[in-house]
Amino acid sequence: xxxxxxxxxxxxxxxxxxxxxxxxxxxxxxxxxxxxxxxxxxxxxxxxxxxxxxxxxxxxxxxxxxxxxxxxxxxxxxxxxxxxxxxxxxxxxxxxxxxxxxxxxxxxxxxxxxxxxxxxxxxxxxxxxxxxxxxxxxxxxxxxxx
Amino acid sequence: xxxxxxxxxxxxxxxxxxxxxxxxxxxxxxxxxxxxxxxxxxxxxxxxxxxxxxxxxxxxxxxxxxxxxxxxxxxxxxxxxxxxxxxxxxxxxxxxxxxxxxxxxxxxxxxxxxxxxxxxxxxxxxxxxxxxxxxxxxxxxxxxxx
DNA sequence: GGCTATTGCTATCCGTGATAGCCGTCTTAA
DNA sequence: TTAAGACGGCTATCACGGATAGCAATAGCC
Numbered sequence: 001x002x003x004x005x006x007x008x009x010x011x012x013x014x015x016x017x018x019x020x021x022x023x024x025x026x027x028x029x030x031x032x033x034x035x036x037x038x039x040x041x042x043x044x045x046x047x048x049x050x051x052x053x054x055x056x057x058x059x060x061x062x063x064x065x066x067x068x069x070x071x072x073x074x075x076x077x078x079x080x081x082x083x084x085x086x087x088x089x090x091x092x093x094x095x096x097x098x099x100x101x102x103x104x105x106x107x108x109x110x111x112x113x114x115x116x117x118x119x120x121x122x123x124x125x126x127x128x129x130x131x132x133x134x135x136x137x138x139x140x141x142x143x144x145x146x
Numbered sequence: 147x148x149x150x151x152x153x154x155x156x157x158x159x160x161x162x163x164x165x166x167x168x169x170x171x172x173x174x175x176x177x178x179x180x181x182x183x184x185x186x187x188x189x190x191x192x193x194x195x196x197x198x199x200x201x202x203x204x205x206x207x208x209x210x211x212x213x214x215x216x217x218x219x220x221x222x223x224x225x226x227x228x229x230x231x232x233x234x235x236x237x238x239x240x241x242x243x244x245x246x247x248x249x250x251x252x253x254x255x256x257x258x259x260x261x262x263x264x265x266x267x268x269x270x271x272x273x274x275x276x277x278x279x280x281x282x283x284x285x286x287x288x289x290x291x292x
Numbered sequence: 293g294g295c296t297a298t299t300g301c302t303a304t305c306c307g308t309g310a311t312a313g314c315c316g317t318c319t320t321a322a
Numbered sequence: 323t324t325a326a327g328a329c330g331g332c333t334a335t336c337a338c339g340g341a342t343a344g345c346a347a348t349a350g351c352c
Contacts, residue, residue, distance in 0.1 A: 003206040004194040007187060010256065011263055011272065012168040014279035017208065019165040020340090021283050022158040027307095036307065041153060049149040055330060060149040062163065067309060069332060088317040089330040110156065117157055120285055125278050126157065132271050133160035137167050139266055166309090173338095184339065201299060213340060215301055234348040235299040 015136075022117065029113045033106060038063070040106045042071050043095070046081060047103045051092035075099070161282075168263065175259045179252060184209070186252045188217050189241070192227060193249045197238035221245070 007013040026037055033040070038061075045057050058068045072093070075081040080099035083091035095103060118126055153159040172183055179186070184207075191203050204214045218239070221227040226245035229237035241249060264272055 003191060003198055003202055005191060005206050006194055007190055009276070010260055011275060012172055012260065013187070014276065015161065015165040015168055018279040018282040019161040020208070021285060022161055025285070026158055038308065041159070044153055045149060045151060048152055052149055056149055060151050062166070064310065065331070114156055114158065117282060117285060120281055121278060125274065128271070128274050129157060129278060130155070130160065132267060132275060133164040135266055136164040136263060139167060139171070139263060182338070210341065211300070
């Protein structure tokens with residue numbers, strides 16, 4: 001028998017569950033690429049911002065400096081990302097030719113994945129979500145870095 | 147300089163970020179209780195469904211059987227949950243007196259946490275979110291258990 | 293009575309993310 | 323000009339949610 005669950009009326013809970021469902025779907029869609037969501041995400045940011053630094057990518061994605069390291073390392077090992085010394089400290093990140101191809105493939109997969117949900121929800125609700133979700137984020141994303 | 151980020155127009159991405167913000171806020175609110183979100187959540191389900199089994203709680207929360215074990219163990223160690231043998235295999239879970247008190251405290255903390263976001267969004271948007279988020283979940287939560 | 297499903301459990305792994313602290317480098321202000 | 327501090331990348335380690343595979347005991351059913 002299904003249990004009563006007062007949590008259903010909690011925004012945070014609904015968000016977690018919904019997010020988990022989409023993450024699972026995304027992972028499935030990306031499985032063949034052997035790339036994790038965080039890696040693909042990083043790839044997209046570098047694609048859109050050639051010559052950005054690791055820390056900058058991290059800031060854009062709310063990933064701490066320290067956690068960017070293994071992500072970039074793996075993308076470099078895979079020959080998807082290259083970096084060029086700018087400074088004694090910072091590197092400029094760019095996609096390799098192969099990286100651009102993989103990024104494009106990933107893009108398409110993500111588009112398919114997103115389309116499934118967009119269809120489910122309809123344009124009006126999608127618009128509403130894109131209005132509301134950033135409001136939630138804005139509430140307290142001041143935790144990032146500092 | 148802020149980077150371009152095409153991911154901002156991805157539902158999955160927005161959901162992840164928004165969910166992360168709320169999770170962080172929740173953890174902060176629950177820190178003094180020394181209970182993780184998953185533990186509190188479990189506590190609430192047991193509070194609402196006396197004599198349910200471990201597996202049932204897991205099903206309600208999309209937590210696998212195996213992952214319920216350490217959660218319940220910890221809640222029992224802390225003297226918040228009791229269980230009574232029903233079967234050779236299953237137990238009936240109930241809150242102890244202390245468990246009820248802690249659960250009530252947690253409830254209030256969660257209410258405060260939720261209220262902060264409800265205020266930010268307004269009633270109309272909250273209502274829409276409670277309509278849309280379950281739709282996303284319903285898309286593919288058939289992964290659970292099997 | 294035997295087969296199968298169920299329940300709880302162990303052990304182990306993955307992915308995201310956090311924290312603390314090191315080191316070399318750049319910047320800037322006295 | 324040099325000393326102090328900010329910055330960028332890095333290591334190591336941990337927390338947390340969640341997944342998987344497989345085991346043992348038990349219950350339900352033909």
